[in-house]
Amino acid sequence: MVGVGAYRPVAVVTNEEAATSAGVSADWISQRVGVEERRHADGDETVVAMAVEAAREALADGGRTADDIDVVLLATCSMPSPMPNGAASVASGLGCPAAAAFDLNAACSGFCHGLAVADALIRAGTARGVMVIGSERMTDWVSAEDRSTGPIFADGAAAALVVPSAEPAIFPVAWGSDGRNADLIKIPGNTGEMEMVGRKVFRWTTTALAEVAKTACERAGMVPANLKAFVPHQANLRIIEHLSRAIDAPGLVTANDVVSAGNTSAASVPLALHMLRQRGEVGSGDPVLLFGFGAGLTYAAQVVLCP
Structure with a gap:
């Protein structure tokens, strides 16, 4: 990037x-x-x-x-x-x-x-x-x-x-889905309004996703302690804090853009990365773990080097 x-x-x-x-x-x-x-x-x-x-x-x-x-x-x-x-x-x-x-x-x-x-x-x-x-x-x-x-x-x-680079700066993705529970977040065609079973979604994010984050680090040839920052989907602050603790990397900068931006779905991860750069909390070349998850239930995580 x-x-x-x-x-x-x-x-x-x-x-x-x-x-x-x-x-x-x-x-x-x-x-x-x-x-x-x-x-x-x-x-x-x-x-x-x-x-x-x-x-x-x-x-x-x-x-x-x-x-x-x-x-x-x-x-x-x-x-x-x-x-x-x-x-x-x-x-x-x-x-x-x-x-x-x-x-x-x-x-x-x-x-x-x-x-x-x-x-x-x-x-x-x-x-x-x-x-x-x-x-x-x-x-x-x-x-x-x-x-x-x-x-x-x-x-x-x-x-x-x-764009292309001489050395890898976007590392292999760890991704997948759990379509068995896709109906936990949906927009029915007859209403046009989102419905979300928040309690079950919270349970999924806090029990199933920490290992995905660790797998993304492994695929980048890193451990969480090598990371400068963690930028998860800004679903809610409790989920973000739980995942940050589960990664267990002391001193890791964790994005909390949700406090001032809310949950912006597909925009939330790049918005949060943008804010960390604006604040000077990450710099060029810093390894950052991006982690999106949500309706589907879909998820994708990868380590990138910050622009």
Whole structure:
């Protein structure tokens, strides 16, 4: 990855506002989820528009131009309709309309799946510059009155440009799914609103995923103590803290972007990485473990070297 960019919607929604809609207290949200505020997109901040802005920043961060992109990969589960795909419109907006462009839906693990696909495309010689973007408008698909989703999910986008390198900087992915429990997080066709069995999802994340993180480290030829930072999907703060403890690497910087951004699904991992870089908590070349997980139930983890 040579550049990372992000777009956070302008509107900030406080816990007091979210709590009123969901019929809970602001303290309840803070204690149960760990979110203090989140961003909600307005009418002009579409999945595509946010993706374009995030990708433009990634290009600038990497010192590249749209001419360096031959594939646009958009990780999202919140496009308003199945056709046309969002990636082609993003490619046009970036000024590379001839690039291959496709959407990838692995929900909250989408960005990490996208990185693995980009890595494979470049290793195979099929691509020379892949823009991987996670962009979501989750507020279009949740009810503000549903306390299990409304106060948690939010909107945003982040992107990374992936190009060839002489030495590996994106290491082998550890990924998979548990489709037997796919119905724990779903959007039924008859309602168009997300439903989530939060307690069971919490149990899955806190019992089944720590070993995946360790496997990703092994595939990179590292142990957790070699890592500078851990960037998990920003599902909720309790899950993040549990996984960080399970990895058992003292001094590890753990991203907690969920506190100010909420759960932005496929955008959450790159948004959290972007924030760590902005804060100066990670630097160029630092080994970082990215770990997405969510609806499907899908998961993907890989060690990367920070741009």
